[in-house]
Amino acid sequence: MDNLQGIKQRFGIIGISQGLNRALEKALRVSSTDISVLVTGESGVGKENIPKIIHQNSHRKHAKYIAVNCGAIPEGTIDSELFGHEKGAFTGATTARSGYFEVADGGTIFLDEVGELPLSTQVRLLRVLETGEFLKVGSSKTQTTNVRIVAATNVNMRDAIQKNKFREDLYYRLSTVEIHLPPLRNRKEDIPLLFRKFAADFAQKYRMPTLRLDEQAQQLLVQYNWNGNIRQLRNVAEQISVLEQDRLLSANRLRPYLPNMGAQLPALVDGKKDQSDFASEREILYKVLFDMKSDLNDLKKLTLELMNQDISKEEKEGLIQKIYGNDTIDNKEENILTVVNPKQELQNDTPIIQSQDNYSYAETIEAEEPLSLLEKEIEMIKKALERSNGKRKLAAEELGISERTLYRKIKQYDLNEDEI
Numbered sequence: 001m002d003n004l005q006g007i008k009q010r011f012g013i014i015g016i017s018q019g020l021n022r023a024l025e026k027a028l029r030v031s032s033t034d035i036s037v038l039v040t041g042e043s044g045v046g047k048e049n050i051p052k053i054i055h056q057n058s059h060r061k062h063a064k065y066i067a068v069n070c071g072a073i074p075e076g077t078i079d080s081e082l083f084g085h086e087k088g089a090f091t092g093a094t095t096a097r098s099g100y101f102e103v104a105d106g107g108t109i110f111l112d113e114v115g116e117l118p119l120s121t122q123v124r125l126l127r128v129l130e131t132g133e134f135l136k137v138g139s140s141k142t143q144t145t146n147v148r149i150v151a152a153t154n155v156n157m158r159d160a161i162q163k164n165k166f167r168e169d170l171y172y173r174l175s176t177v178e179i180h181l182p183p184l185r186n187r188k189e190d191i192p193l194l195f196r197k198f199a200a201d202f203a204q205k206y207r208m209p210t211l212r213l214d215e216q217a218q219q220l221l222v223q224y225n226w227n228g229n230i231r232q233l234r235n236v237a238e239q240i241s242v243l244e245q246d247r248l249l250s251a252n253r254l255r256p257y258l259p260n261m262g263a264q265l266p267a268l269v270d271g272k273k274d275q276s277d278f279a280s281e282r283e284i285l286y287k288v289l290f291d292m293k294s295d296l297n298d299l300k301k302l303t304l305e306l307m308n309q310d311i312s313k314e315e316k317e318g319l320i321q322k323i324y325g326n327d328t329i330d331n332k333e334e335n336i337l338t339v340v341n342p343k344q345e346l347q348n349d350t351p352i353i354q355s356q357d358n359y360s361y362a363e364t365i366e367a368e369e370p371l372s373l374l375e376k377e378i379e380m381i382k383k384a385l386e387r388s389n390g391k392r393k394l395a396a397e398e399l400g401i402s403e404r405t406l407y408r409k410i411k412q413y414d415l416n417e418d419e420i
Helices: 002-011 018-030 049-056 078-083 119-131 157-162 168-174 188-206 215-223 229-243 251-257 275-308 313-324 372-387 392-399 403-412
Strands: 037-040 065-069 108-112 133-135 142-144 148-153 177-180 352-354 360-362
Touching: 002 018, 002 049, 018 049, 018 177, 037 049, 049 065, 049 108, 049 148, 078 119, 119 133, 119 148, 119 168, 157 168, 188 215, 188 229, 215 251, 229 251, 372 392, 372 403, 392 403
Parallel strands: 037 148, 037 177, 065 108, 108 148
Antiparallel strands: 133 142, 352 360
16 A cells, blocks of 8 residues: 555555556556556546556666557558658658657557557557567568557447457457546545645646635535546636636535536436336327227127128128228128137137127238239339339339349249230
8 A cells, every 4th residue: 555655646646546546556566567458448537647657667667668649640650650661661751760669669658549540550569569570661671679568548449349440359469457547427535635636736836825615615526527537627626726816616606617517417318218208108108009909899899790790791891891991902801800609619829819798809810812912012013114114223213122133033923024
């Protein structure tokens, strides 16, 4: 613990949270080795401190330490920056240049925002990690380097791998040990400490009394979400230190400096709907189901009346018209409902529905004629070809299929286009 406290003082790290202490302890343990480390965490949590701690407590501390922001280097020049280039390798390369991997030989390279590296550069980086070899841009001569790589990212690497934006083999090679820094909202006990440190620093910088917060203002500070993490907290502390004349700040004076402070109520979280939305949708669903049940009961009554009464064919057709509306259906009497005598056994596995009138019904089964869909499809193809005067492209567009699919179906159904 004494060693941990010394590290915090040496690198200006403020905080007592368990997550922060765990991350620093892991950094100290791996510093004596040469394994690769991946530092993860949201933007603004202080990831840049971890590689410095690792380098300064390793046997490489007397060699070079180079920090590279991969997201700030244009894609066309990133290879040249990392691995160097030969004279004339590309337009503007008037002289040869050594890259970071050559300059930092024996030391440590910190690749910040490593998730922003182009895929071509990721291949080169993987080779350096596995063999220690690299090629300068425009050169065929293999060079070797002995560097320790510490990378950091604020993106979800699993998602980046699934979207083919980051190589999976490189991820596993970089993350031999993964150190996660928690966001500031998960380090609530550290927020007042950090604010006091920043307030004291800005008071000294701008030569004014130190800013203080009353109890309610401190509670408001702790409750805030801090999406920008430590960077945002530092920015707020600087704003207040410069703009506020009263050096004891109340909650009402602090609130305007906290964006969207009043909007942090439960709303739409991670794409999930509010409970009231689910309730309204459930009511609509219930209404639809009740309407369907009512329609089904009407259908049962009409069917019983149709099948069990001794009426004429015209009267049956009238009842069928009530059931099906104005749609023209052939053989309606066979298509309505299969009625089963309770004393007879079913000839198939059709489930029985027992009604309130003690009649037994099978599930509604529409009696389609064999190959009716096939015949309809053939008929539609023929009509489309007729309307397009035999032009397959126009017919395919009308049918909503590709011309190749139409040609295959014509062959499949043995359609003679000359007769269409």
